[in-house]
Amino acid sequence: EQPEKIPGYTYGTGEAAVSPLTLEDLEHLKAVVGLTRQDEQVLTEAARVLADQADDMVSAYRKRLGELPFMHAYSGHPDGTPNPEYGAASKPRFDRFIIDACTRPLDQDWLNYQHEIGLRHTRIKKNSTDHADSLDHIPMRYLLAFTAVVIATARDYLAADGAPAEQVDRMHAAFTKSVMLHVTVWTRPYVAAADW
């Protein structure tokens, strides 16, 4: 899908939030996750392997969350009943994230859109993009906990093209760092500036 055609996907536009972080903050976070130039190169290779699988990956994540009744009200209606319109509206943006996480340069547009994604998980902006009727806030603990699923399940997708084990290791390590970098930045709206 052409990203500019995805409804609500405001990456690189003036409609996205403005990140409170500086590019120096970003350099520090990259250094702490250990993301190197080699990782950035390897991520472009990972993008080629994942491009055709992003849709399946996100469907698998949602299936996992769908098996947990206490999670239903965050993606369904507030009473936990299904909200397929909301799921359909937000899915192309989530799919796009898989590729973006492997290919986007880490610049001001990146900072801004990651802040936007963080906000869209909180009561500041959840539901508004898709005018959805759903709980208005995803607790931070579930965002973080679910990161384990995204990271642990990535290995099989990265191995799907039959790359040698050492290359799968490299892609998996780089993807792990990238996902943690993204999710870390998404937590900014959840925490007081002095504590974050």
Place this chain on the structure above:
Amino acid sequence: EQPEKIPGYTYGTGEAAVSPLTLEDLEHLKAVVGLTRQDEQVLTEAARVLADQADDMVSAYRKRLGELPFMHAYSGHPDGTPNPEYGAASKPRFDRFIIDACTRPLDQDWLNYQHEIGLRHTRIKKNSTDHADSLDHIPMRYLLAFTAVVIATARDYLAADGAPAEQVDRMHAAFTKSVMLHVTVWTRPYVAAADW
């Protein structure tokens, strides 16, 4: 090292903080990280592989952080100069965490001590256990970002005994889930209850 001999290690004692979480909260978090009974079994196997390496792992983490000058004041003195007494005092507890993360039952004592570890990264309790002269708070973003290093570097340690690749995969996935579960619970003191 016998855990009961590690100074400041109050796991399972009345000196540890009391967690604000319930065992039901814990069940939900386990479900979201996807930690299964099989993972818990595999973690006991991982513990055997990691037992002799925990000290090296933590030394390697610290070496990484030592290469980042903007991180020095959190483990050194507030001006960033080295504080080897603080490092030496806290290291056995960090080493012990590697084994605990693979072996401890997920019960009330676990909840309490994880809350204690979280507090010890924040201005509520950092420095107090070791009477250390150091910055009094580790920003949450660095705690989360560094999780990528702990997870990504674990693979080689888990492979060190020459286990078959599929077993390394299983141990790595289980370790990833366990680390994310721990770090998630550690973030509780950083975030308002309604947002966490």
